[in-house]
Amino acid sequence: MISITGKKVNIFGLNIYGMILAYTLKNEGKEIKILDNDKEKQGKEILFGIECLPPKNINDGLYIITAKNENNQKDMYDQLHSYGIDNIYFLSKRDMTDLIKDTDDRIYIECLWKLKMKYDICLDRPITFNEKIQWLKLYDRKPVHTIMVDKYKVKDYVAEKIGEKYVVPIIGVWDSFDEIDFETLPEKFVLKCTHDSGSVVVCDDKSKFDPKLYKDKFDAALKRNYFYDYREWPYKDVPPKIMVEEFIDSGDHEALLVYKFLCFNGKPKILQMIQNDKHENESIDYYDMEWNLLELTQNFPNSREHLGKPVSFERMKELAKILSKDEILVRVDFYEVNAEPIFSEFTFYSDAGFEKFNPPEWDKQLGDWLILP
Template sequence: MSLQKILNKGKRFISDPHYRLRSMIKMGVYNSLSDEAFLRKIFPKYMGYPLNLDDPRTFSEKMQWMKLYDRKPIYTTMVDKYEAKNYLADRIDSKYIIPNLGVWDSFDEIDFEALPNQFVLKCTHDSGGIVICKDKSKFDKEGARRIINMSLQRNFYLIAREWPYKNVKRRILAEPYIDELGSADLLDYKMYSFHGEPKLTVVCSERFSKGGTRMNYYDVDWNYINLSILHYEPSNRTFEKPPHYEEMISLCKKLTKDYPFLRVDFYDVNHRLYVGELTLYPGAGFIKIEPMEFDYKMGEWLHLEGIHRS
């Protein structure tokens, strides 16, 4: 790392409290805390108000409550990028699932000769750490090794105490490279479902732009909701319903009917609908919603009564 990059990181560490907090978490400053103590300490730093676990009202508070007390073993399967596909295949048509090319325990086990010219590598337990190969003749194998091995070493659970990640087996997954999924214009549709009923959809756009990802919110009838989440400002674009919107609704209901909350991510590309992933705690429950009244509204949609405390 160059001296200038080190200086820039140092300046950001001093000036940006959220960056400083994330850096301290990654450095392991809070590793010794219990899950509850960690969440009570970190939540106010992200959200600006104390965490009430005795009588949670906001969606963000209820996400933390569920991290601590709604601990179904199936959740570990659902966040495992490899096992989640088997889980989905038992519930929906395989045409909606991006297929696997292989799964390995270590980078050295990967048979690159057997992989197609274009592919994607990712780790099963982590978020980020993705390697995209568009032309195997130009593939930087050693660069890929560094990225994947760094990801394999990362304990994703400790970052926000999303406990389902704690026991995910750390493996490397290869998938086909789907050109449309790497497009700068790709739209990612994230559907929030409460007790089996989709309530709103987030349209993520401009994911690879210099300005960063934009997020626009729509209710189930596709009416625009004026929200701002963290640093994800809404796009100035107006988004129409995706071509397979009704199909998304149907799939979402099927996949979420047995759970108090679940987010289902979709891609609607090239006349095809794909399920990207299942998410239990969007933004780890640290998504500062403005206006805050909507955080309370989303909290009203999520009923904790009757959830068996694991």
């Protein structure tokens, strides 16, 4: 990590790197200023009573640029240089990695929270749903959670709990992309990483599938530890692998419908019904356990056409209750195939605990339902 001998440090770029750097250097006794071009951030208290300022030549201290993108770095350097500033340092990729990995989890969450939610979190007395998720990241760390988010090992876990018939069969699992012999795979399959979220490719016609197009994506994913970005602890020690699952046909829909049961202290309370999952026209509708539509939106709009209740809805509820029995909070996701539930995945920290609720009162309502130990 960068060694700073001077007393004055001016951090240009209010991102997570800038927040953590300011926190670290302030605790070392440095005199910190935080600069950013975003007028929405300027004039607002960031941490330790420090306000965000517009970039300018404010003192003879060191100016540190925290941008990750090289083009942004150059623009920010040119801007500072135009003010007559020459004492400029760029955070290297190694600096950024060290900042993220070396920072205490609680401090990291507090900094990230302030950056995203614009107010200070009290982790000792969390109230809202999002706040309580941050608490769970720190203080609900059961070893079994690592198995539950491992997309390979979770299959045996779920099969033992509710039966193998509810689990999507695996075709194979590998340590690297280069080990996969695509010639031996069926005409349709699903390729995904076991250790993260989002590294998924669906092949519905192998004659049109070019593995070379996805090699870089999966090579990069295997090198990434999904834990560090949001401190989602269960992912920290999941072995990075690539697996291939059997393809499930979505029928008349662009993508499989997904039914996500949010379970509080072992009880399903809210269902998210996802249409066109991971597509541009994705929509989410919210229902209670009596299939009443709730007035709630988050990152995606409600659907234009509300579909009917799935045939296996009651069975899904039963299975979600079984699978969430020992958990303070977990989301249990299913598909429906031939009128039967099929397990998809567990999620412990919905949207990493930074969900935008509309209306915002839902954040407090869900927080009231979530009883911490």
